[in-house]
Amino acid sequence: MQQGQSVERLVIENCAVATVDAHDTEYADGHVVVAGERIEAVGAGAAPHVAGPVRRVDARGHLVTPGLINTHHHFYQWLTRGLATNHPLFDWLRALYPVWARIDEPMVDTAARASLAMMARGGVTTAADHHYVFPRGAGDLAGAVVRAAQDTGVRLTLARGSMDRGVSQGGLPPDFAVESLDEALAATEAAIDRYHDASPGAMTQIAVAPCSPFSVSTELMRQGAELARRKGVRLHTHGSETAEEEKFCHELFGMGPTDYFADTGWLGEDVWMAHCVHMTDADLAAFARTGTGVAHCPSSNARLAAGIARVTDMLGAGIPVGLGVDGTASNESGELHTELRNALLVNRLGPHREAALNTRQALRLATVGGARVLGRDRELGSLEPGKLADLVLWRMDTLAHSSIADPVAALVLGAPAPVTLALVGGRPVVEDGRLRHVDEAAVARAARAEARRLGELAGAGG
Template sequence: MKTLLIKNARNIITMDGERNKYPGGSIYIEGQEIKAIGTSIPYQDADKVIDATGKIVYPGLINTHHHLYQTFTRNIPQAQNVELFDWLLTLYDIWRHIRPKDIYLSAMVGLGELLKSGCTTVADHFYVFPDGISGELIDQEIFAARELGVRFFPTRGSMSLGRSQGGLPPDQVVQKEEVILRDTMRVIETYHDRDKFSMLRVGVAPCSPFSVSQDLLRESANLARSYGVRMHTHLAETKDEDDFCREKLGMRPLELMEKTGWIGDDVWYAHGIWFNENEIIKMGSCGCGVAHCPSSNMKMGSGTMQIMKMIKAGVNVGLGVDGSASNDASNMLLELKVMNLLHNHQHGTKALSAEDCLNIATNGSAKVLGWEDAIGSLEVGKAADMFMIDTNRLEFAGALFDDSSLPILTGTPRVDMTIVGGKVVVEDGRLVNVNEESIATQAHVAALNMMERATKFNKK
């Protein structure tokens, strides 16, 4: 078991229960586990020693909602300045032409960008399986995550309600329910690792109320609970979704979740903007979680999550970047800054401090994923997941007064080092395990080819 010693840090921001900080502190790690942390630990050597002089150490950020496959549809003019349903209708016609290699490369790009912004655990929601393409597309994301060294929580998404059946997506990107359930079992049985320090856990994730049937929701819930895995879906994201549920189903989105077994402490929703106060209280009482995705919500005018009411009601709230195409970036530090600014504007400047936002992106996100025993803070017995910033960088000059808030309020949203499970995966701001330029070149070509296929098909 390899050991790692990080010593002489300018500060260690633990985000533990007391939010302890250790100026001049050190961390000793065996394998994935933190064995000692503080200013006077009984370890002076290790297999690898990192001198962290001038650097601040933070717990790794945890992304609770993403769509990595969307990385190749960023910055597309026809998908800008539109709301969710129109945005989806535009992009479905491109995503239907995606190929396995596109999935792998888009995951490499998205996960790489996340690692370079201090993110050490990523939950991803993959739900597009085009006709005629291998059903094992989510596997490509898993291969990319392993290569990069990120802690990964892919959720096997699904769409079964095509346009011909009253749903939103075109029939060419939906699957039969028996196919969905069979492949979901395959993914869980092949990849899910329940170990405390697992690098890969799997969830079950029908896409949304407007793209799956009630039968699929029920069967997915039963399947997930039979395997003891967590459940995830989009919910209460837009007024259009709320209207769809009322008009087509005769109920509100959360009522649909209750009816189909999608409520409980093993469930987390993405977005959660359009809940009323009674629904928020209900979610808090049963332990539901919500992935807050501020940049995506702002970009598409979806609304602002009632974060203070949720926290007060005991709802588990974590941070999510959301799909690259509804954010146009995969950067967790940038998302933290946006969250802080948004809620200063929405709830007043004393509602959520930058450190409070950091707590949501670490401890809050860990609780949303049901993984708080291992990740979310820097403590003895937890995983050695962390990032560091070098305070000697020009953008931090004259700003060294609050180490907890520093990378959220100031500087550019990038880190100098990221460590996952005791292994360095970003060093000097660059990915360690892959050639960034090679990945970028391949991704450019693949994205252009996918767009060309879509353009030719749509002209027919």
């Protein structure tokens, strides 16, 4: 932009506004003004006069919220949806690891594009992908994920995962699907050096993410934590997902998962764990004391019969909690919107019953809660002046929602709402329900072809 040239502003007005700020400020009839990549104004009634070039959106019948933030996913699993549908976690992993061990760069590229497209069209503006399967000779898998996010227009935290404990060492994955300790650490550091952006408004960030206690050596956990802190990036892994994992950790390490994480340097404000279903009061206290975050994945937890996470108790203790889709091999919908509804409903089946979560708390989990878990709540997760303009305009006047007076309740409890507009850094990613940068039909065809190719390779053992 030349000096003196005005920034074009986007004015969204005549709509309900859920800011999800610290006070849960809402406007039944309000406006949002976007200047460049950031929010300039939010308030009640019509927008104030805006000088210079402006695009106005009359959003009657809509609700505007912050963009949804997905804190845990496995994009590559898009190619193995609908398999092992009646298995608990360990049996499910044993069934699918031999298939996943055959992935390559074209498969990961296609799966990432499909996963991101599905999320973006459903209001996700930031996604975390935990990719930990790196078969030898498979190509640049991390690069494939980063390029797919760039092309889709969605912010990405790539949690560069790793596994070095194969079957011969007591782990679950096949030996040919794991890396050595040195290979995993070197490749993770290379991904940080190549892709991590620590600047304000970053589109791509990297986290250090060994897969789980049952697929990773203790040395990889310890050295992974040291690498992350030396590089100034976040740490991510799976934790306390099932009762079987608890038993595994006691048998192998002589302690439960949370104590093991503490022993290996994996508790802290720079850490978030996926699932955390089987947590004692002492575990919750340790997470609260250290500021360790949680990615709550209610649909996947139910799909794998893992149990009900103690989300109400986590929030009461001050633990950062966001929502996660998890991989689409254990949550075939691939959408985060469904997790708002399922988080509320599933947690009401627990001991807190109807007081477990309400609709505003569910929306917070999916927005500013997720931003906090990813360490980005200063610039993402709420509609406030100065924050990045990552927002979603949901249509609420159709048959599916028009008779629900409370738009937030309609969004959380109702059917998936159509997305009229989704912005990432002020740039449209979705308009009128259509992806701006993605040919959805072409991605669907490619995903079907790559899923078939993966199935053939796995069936042939090739």
